[in-house]
Amino acid sequence: xxxxxxxxxxxxxxxxxxxxxxxxxxxxxxxxxxxxxxxxxxxxxxxxxxxxxxxxxxxxxxxxxxxxxxxxxxxxxxxxxxxxxxxxxxxxxxxxxxxxxxxxxxxxxxxxxxx
Amino acid sequence: xxxxxxxxxxxxxxxxxxxxxxxxxxxxxxxxxxxxxxxxxxxxxxxxxxxxxxxxxxxxxxxxxxxxxxxxxxxxxxxxxxxxxxxxxxxxxxxxxxxxxxxxxxxxxxxxxxxx
Numbered sequence: 765x766x767x768x769x770x771x772x773x774x775x776x777x778x779x780x781x782x783x784x785x786x787x788x789x790x791x792x793x794x795x796x797x798x799x800x801x802x803x804x805x806x807x808x809x810x811x812x813x814x815x816x817x818x819x820x821x822x823x824x825x826x827x828x829x830x831x832x833x834x835x836x837x838x839x840x841x842x843x844x845x846x847x848x849x850x851x852x853x854x855x856x857x858x859x860x861x862x863x864x865x866x867x868x869x870x871x872x873x874x875x876x877x878x879x
Numbered sequence: 880x881x882x883x884x885x886x887x888x889x890x891x892x893x894x895x896x897x898x899x900x901x902x903x904x905x906x907x908x909x910x911x912x913x914x915x916x917x918x919x920x921x922x923x924x925x926x927x928x929x930x931x932x933x934x935x936x937x938x939x940x941x942x943x944x945x946x947x948x949x950x951x952x953x954x955x956x957x958x959x960x961x962x963x964x965x966x967x968x969x970x971x972x973x974x975x976x977x978x979x980x981x982x983x984x985x986x987x988x989x990x991x992x993x994x995x
Contacts, residue, residue, distance in 0.1 A: 805966055805988040820982055866911055866972040868921035
């Protein structure tokens, strides 16, 4: 079983569309994250949720809205997609209260291409 | 704020060569330090970690030592293999409280290619 799974793996869409990326973890973790990786491989955190509560919200356009229906899921909805949103988006999870806190487990990524 | 600087890549080596990827950091307090590896088409995987000064993290022949005096966490491997070809990320995590807790700050990544 995949520990952190994201869907879809690839997403090609037109400018102006609205799309969602889903993430699920089966590790029993209480904290989940979204990262954006640009074309130069640079990784930057976007959001983090702990027990369904938003705890990290970096400077991200409000077209991006995360939603956490429960501890095992963190979805990312993007409105009015722009060319600059093209990137690979990674979901990750961790257990905040364990001895291995801050060790994050990553999904395989969703490659978003906005045309 | 926190920041991580890695040596510029890409790095190209022959199999069995010695590898060093430099990493330095700027942080308040005492962060935890990590190396993550990203194989082609995959997500990031934790390679090794160190949580306090002078700790040495090691895994799969890779090593890195947390040097507080030089604020460094350089990655080394004595003999690389073709299968080590990947992107390597140095990262730190703030152990302070509040909203920054758990946030990973990454370096820019170093692409390593190992030829037979």
